[in-house]
Amino acid sequence: MLSIDSIKKGVVIDHIKVGGAMQIYQHLNLDKLDCSVAIIKNAKSGKLGKKDIIKIEDRIDMDLDALGYIDPDITVNIIEDGAITSKLKLSLPDKLINIITCKNPRCITSIEREIVHVFKLWDSREKIYRCAYCEQEYK
Amino acid sequence: MRHVIEPTDLSINELDELIALAEDIRLNPVKYADCCKGKILAALFYEASTRTRLSFESAMLSLGGSVIGFASADASSAVKGESVADTVRTVSNYADICAIRHPKEGSALVASQYSGIPVINAGDGGHEHPTQTLTDLLTIHTIKRTLSGLTIGFCGDLKFGRTVHSLVKALSLYPNNRFLLVSPNELRAPDYIRATLANRGCEYQEGELLDTHIRHMDVLYMTRVQRERFFNEEDYLRLKDSYILNMAKLVNAKSDLSILHPLPRVNEISMEVDGDPRAQYFNQVRFGKLIRMALILKLLEIVEWRGGRC
Structure with a gap:
């Protein structure tokens, strides 16, 4: 079992369709960040069977409309002090x-x-x- | 401040008000002769036009106003690379209202986003031509006394014909209209037009032969089928005569059919049809000026909108 440390403060982009993580990585320019960024591909998911996840150990500004357009089923979890403080369900923007x-x-x-x-x-x-x-x- | 970029910028109530005002102008032209005294229309025509430009100019002059503008892109700063946004911002300082025709689709919308004066779309490429639609609606209403419960045939180039797209959208707002779309397969109405009809629950039928459908029509809207639109000569030769309206084709048509055409015509309506009482395409030109007069009066708020928007 692959183990990725849970993050104390940052963002977890969850429920990404399998294979979609790199598109989001590129769209959000995550390669420009200095903080730790983990891309987990083909993670087990009760809902999807398999999914991709991105963990970012920092709070970043994200264009949620763009994320929603790329994959409206994504969930964005905001992490503070090691716990989820808000969970954003995305949808296709108008x-x-x-x-x-x-x-x-x-x-x-x-x-x-x-x-x-x-x-x-x-x-x-x-x-x-x-x-x-x-x-x-x-x- | 209001702009008219596409026909659906106007509610049914507003369309009805415009039609009523145009009919009053037709009956009482003297009453409106000085309504726009001191007002200036800018006619920004980036491409050639006979009817639309002259109709706008004639409309404003008949209301007592004045006209400035250009009749081709060569005569404007567009040749120096000036954007539509900058041009319209400039013109807003010289005129009270502007009509814009531009070959690019969506240009009138851009103009409206930067303009300090009301913008009327006088044709943006193959996209929309709302004042032609208003002309067509006034023509149909004046002759049929209704815009509902009609069977309207569209024949010819339904793919690139913007007048068709705009009129279909507008008539689809009125109840119980039925649409017969007659065109070669290569020139079928675009998917978004068919989707609009489907979304609004309108009955429509597509076909390739005018002879099959003409007997059902209350209105026949003819458009030009151009050789260069076809992918091969063989198809053009096979289909071209299906889209020429002549007296032989009218044998099966209703006696109160109204034949409309946005003009210019090339050969798609034989001249022998011109003398038939069902031919309304030259009356349509007169209605075009009247409805533009009504639109100018409304957008300049010289005549106020009465009803609320739908």
């Missing part, structure tokens, strides 16, 4: 701001400088987002 960019070459976002890329949730079951400007589906 709006994505500067998380993904429109690929439609006919969209104004393809030419307008410093434009804010906005996508709106169109179908939560199918996880479909559409560009707020041209309405093209993000694929």
Whole structure:
């Protein structure tokens, strides 16, 4: 059994779909942190069978909308003094701001400088987002 | 301050108010002749247009106002690389209201985010063209005296035709309308339009042949099928005549059918149809000016909105 120390203060990102940990690691730029970061792949899970977990031994600011978009089933646990002080259940955000960019070459976002890329949730079951400007589906 | 970027920016109550105001302007034009005295419309046209630009200009002039603007991107600072945001911020200092046409989809929305004056989308690429939709609604309402319970056929290029997309969305807000979407398979309405109809519980049917569906239609909205939209010449040759409306095809149509077309027409409606009382596409042009007059009056708050938003 692999043993990873529990953390005293920080963040545990739990219930990540198997194979999703590295995408989150990269998205949150965790490689830039000086603190300990543990990535646990294929951990046993009663709910999922297997899951990935990320443990970060520091409090960091996270874009929860981006995390929710990557994997809405994730749980974010905030740890203080070795105990969970809050448990955040994520969901698909209604709006994505500067998380993904429109690929439609006919969209104004393809030419307008410093434009804010906005996508709106169109179908939560199918996880479909559409560009707020041209309405093209993000694929 | 209100903008009109897509038809759904207006509630059904507001659409009805605009239509009622446009009808009053038609009956009493003198009453409105000086309503916009001292007001300026900026017509920001980054691409060519005959009807829409002239219609906006004529509308403002008929209300006693003035018009400034440009008729192509070459005549603006866009050639120097100026963004839509900067252009509209500048123009906000010169005019009271602006109409923008731009080849990129979503450009009017960007303009509205930076503008200090009301923005009207006069066409943003293949995306939306709300004042054409208002024109179409006024035309249908004036002729049919209703916008509900109609069977509306759309024929031709339903994939790239923004006028179709906007009108389908607007008519889907009214109860009991049925949609017949006739196009070659390659030019079917985009998925989001079909999804909109499905989400709003509207009955719709798709088909490839106009002859099969025309007998059921109360309104037929024709659009141009362009050769360059086809993936191969063989398909174009096979299908092109299915999308030309002539007197032979009208034999099976209802006697009170209304034929609409956003224009310009190339060959998709034979000129022999022009004399048929069912042809309404040139009347539609007149309604386009009237509804733009009504919209300008409402957005400038010269005539106030009466009802609440839905």
